[in-house]
Amino acid sequence: MTPAPPTTTPPSLTGRFRRDPLLWVATGIAKLWWPVWGTVTRLPDQTGVDDGVLTVRIVDRERVALDENVVALTFASADGGPLPRWHAGSHVDLLLPSGRVRQYSLCGDPADQSSYRIAVRRIPDGGGGSLEVHEALAVGDTLEIKGPRNAFPLVLPGVTDGRDPAARHLRFVAGGIGITPILPMLAHAQRLGFDWSMIYTGRSRESIPFLHELARYGDRVTIRTDDEQGLPDAADLIGPLDGERPVALYCCGPVPMIDLLRTHLDGRTDVELHYERFSPPPVVGGSEFTVTLARTGVTTTVDAEETLLAALRRCNPGVPYSCQQGFCGTCRIRVLDGDPEHRDTLLTEAERADGEILTCVSRCAGDHLTVDL
Template identity: 40%
Template structure:
């Protein structure tokens, strides 16, 4: 029997009763509205709807450390903001149109404000300089709802390793670990004491679980083994910091007491297996050579300085361009198979085979 066709009567009688006639009519209208048979799509998967951008106001600004400011962001009416979990980031659209991601450093229990910390990088892409120079109390901007690519799993034993401004996603994790009575440690490293944001806030959580370690007092940058020596046996490690710090921790992990590593990078991972290829700007545009140790995005921005970008890691989608021809090696963590087939490409991480030329609409 067709599963979509009900029996003529609940009790097997040859004449359909009134209840089932009504039920069948409702089902037929429902199927017609869906445009096809029932159960074509999973009932657990709701229809996707565009999410409107968040409207935010800078409610407060304060100096945290050398070249680091904190912004408190609220809704224009002071109402509740979308929820988030430790490790989440906020994608801000700055007044210039630049888009940048910043980890949320506040308390997820506070639904009326978001808190971010930004270190000024004059040699960077201009986002941090714009924030430092132009965003003061009363400034308005838009954002995407918080997303989390660095989720805290709240394992029973945890070591948090922060490098400089990398403490921002780890501070909410430490707060969560303290709240749930986990066995946690946090090591915060930096060049000097004045470069470490949130030092006082960390100590206030539990001074016996927090280690502040500066290069000027210890004769240089710590090794991965030195950092992981703080891990209790079987600890899960969460690490956020510059690429050399993360690489050192990764190399030392197998010989350490820790059993797992979660991490978030400041920027793109080093290119270790790249091959030289080329990109062409349109069908008649110039051909740009992409060396084995550079990204296509970096090369493209030399020719198109206004090309938008943000994460450098293939998860935000800000730098998306259209592929006209060529065979890319997609290395992003965002695009679906359908989007790739339609020509979407993220040049911050995607590459091509040696000698290949990708023709792009830029």
């Protein structure tokens, strides 16, 4: 006898019915139910999911400082489409061919979705990112970026807070390559007719970029250089304040400049200080602890004024990092043992509970950590 196929309902146990009634009904329901259930519970197709990475092509390359140590790169989308919108103060993550990830401020026109522009100063003794941009990237090359993201937004008086714009003054302070996030802010403030002024400082006129673009603003921009006027103090950077008209001050430049302004303006109520730094912030309130790299068994000490990232790089120079300020996530690793002291603003509570930590800013709440390296 040929066995019945699996889809055939068997007879009832008593032999009274050729097909068992209960099984026949259950089979019919299943044939209708399973396709519906499969549609409802099917896992989404992950191919093509936006991971935040965008492929761009370099369409222009220009030296924008007289000493030729600053190069501006202009990108367009590799597929010819519009680029995501951005606002003044935004930056992108540049995923370099070497695997390095570096953040660079967008310094073009936010209204132009056909291109992005960044500017990079050559730093011979840096982490290698700027040298790679200067020496390995050319017009026509494609590379990947992530973003834009904005950690330095321009908050315009009278636009976001409802107050009279005439009651506020915008003051911009840029040091050297710190001009990059400031440039689109100037254009935006000028386009909207705001009362603003700027102090732009650097080692020399040969070293500071975009002087030709700033010329269109006339005496709104004051250029001062160390070789002509000496190192500026806080009063030189801020300019005259009448004490009556509140000032929103936006600063980007080297750490000593920012620290000088922060100290000078501490306790003042007539100046709002907004700033972005291009280098790691100092470790404040740190305590010494040790860290063990689980995969090698190597243990090293993290000094009270040293970052966990710096200590890890002594043992493993290949440890990835980028912003060194706790917002990009490149340096995240997992803690296997110990109590992390989180100082970032990126990780979620679930990620922290899972043991993740950003080594560039976070530390240990006890005396020892073991990490998955």
